[in-house]
Amino acid sequence: MSRLNIQKTYKLYIGGKFPRTESGRYFTINDNKGNLIANMCLASRKDFRNSVVIARNVQSSWANTTALNKGQILYRVAEMLEGRKEQFIAELIAQGETPANAKTEVLDAIDRLVYYAGWSDKYQQFFSAVNPVSSSHFNFSSVEPVGVVAVIAPENQSLLGLISVIAPAIVGGNTVVVLASETKPLTAISFAEVLNSSDVPGGVVNILTGKKAELAGQMASHMDVNSIIYCGTDEKLIKSISELASHNVKRTIFYKKHDWTNESCESPYLIEKTQEVKTTWHPTEI
């Protein structure tokens, strides 16, 4: 007896759930030959707004999760991804990668998660300091997460690029709202399934699929977003993001790189990008 394959419905990932877009809209993703691979949710600005509300609500509890626990959770994500790597390789190939590149990308993605999991209880020591001052104060600086980070993920290497950007942000105690690659969004939503089964609390990572043209402005201007990361080379967009981000002096981070397998993507300084330094002057005896 013949049977029909059951196709996956790709939905959004908001607050640890997989809702459809509130707008009810979709867009299509084709492979290289023009065959339809999937219908994706075309997220609206309201989906983005709802995600930010949730990301804000869970941010402090995520930041207060112990460093050890955050590291364990990131490692757990790597474990889950390892177990499903064949699926991700196949999905990347469907989106147009060569088999060799697809494999490299997935393996690098797993390793990258492990890399940042390891930094979880270490970067604080790296970026904190006791500062020499000439008054009778004990003066020290430490880092704290900026808060809610909006991320426009890279178009290419849509899995590895996305992980390379969000891993340093969340290991640092931030919560993120990500707009996945516009042309290759499948792996982002499959990755959400991995996050969902890895003890990552709902709302720490929220993933939307949709159009930059529609959402980038909202992501850059939203007053309750503390930082925006844009991965891409569109100078016009970089300029407009910079202008809109100035409303609440958002921290803007632009990555123009094309190759996310590069070793330069593994660095504690990438964690520091979404950290705020707090310096304390503590009076001491003379």
Added chain:
Amino acid sequence: MIPNLNNLPVYDTTGVNERIARFCTRSIKASSKVEGLKLALSMIDLTTLEGKDTTRKVQQLCYKAMHPHDTLKNIPTVAAICVYPAFVKEAKKALHGSDIHVASVATAFPSGQSSLEVKLLDTKFAVDQGADEIDMVISRGEFLAGNYQYVFDEIAAVKEACGKAHLKVILETGELDTLDNVRKASEIAIYAGADFIKTSTGKIQPAATLPVTYVMLHAIKDYYLKTGKMIGMKPAGGISTSKIALQYLVMLNEVLGEKWMNKNYFRFGASSITNDILMQLVKSETGIYQSINYFSKD
């Protein structure tokens, strides 16, 4: 006199919920939404009812009532502020020169577990301090025990003690269990002389919900059809977003109509909703989603 409580409509929860679901899916155009939000803002009873309230807190709240968000032009002030009797005098002073009312809870709020004598003294104290409105609680224990006459007489006595002050009667629907009980309590309160009926104290969960408010609006409607007198409605507690506020207004308009769509006949008992409405109004003016960090807390 206490009305006949045996011929009241019986409420089917599923049916009420279906009706409510329809109010919640009305599409509202952007311009109407802005007007709706402004209307909702003008209907707020800005409330602080905590053991830790201080004079300064109340002064701060009064300032917020008069200046919800100064960078926004053409927005109304809130309708009233709602405090414990001990702060009525201070609030009156702080609001001097504005048309914002001072409402005070009374009658051994929130439980209402005291003697009638104490409750009347509580009410008189608040009125003497200058309260324009009194929010009383009914004796839920007596109500659930079936002593409807007791509840009726108590409300009538408090109404008398109020003098010129408006009386809002809190049913505390979260403790009444069924919609039929809510309807019964509404009838008793209205016939005993309530100017407003109010859902909740805000101290018990669930507080205001659309279904109980719907039932109470029905009681108001039936009373109006029978006597021509308009009674006000105040859902209180748990209304925290603009979206929900607009749903209440849609329901109000469709059940009672335009005559009720003003602060003389409808109030929101809430505090956090104020900033949410302000954030939405700024959003509609600037196109930029807002953060609570840029709005005053109280």
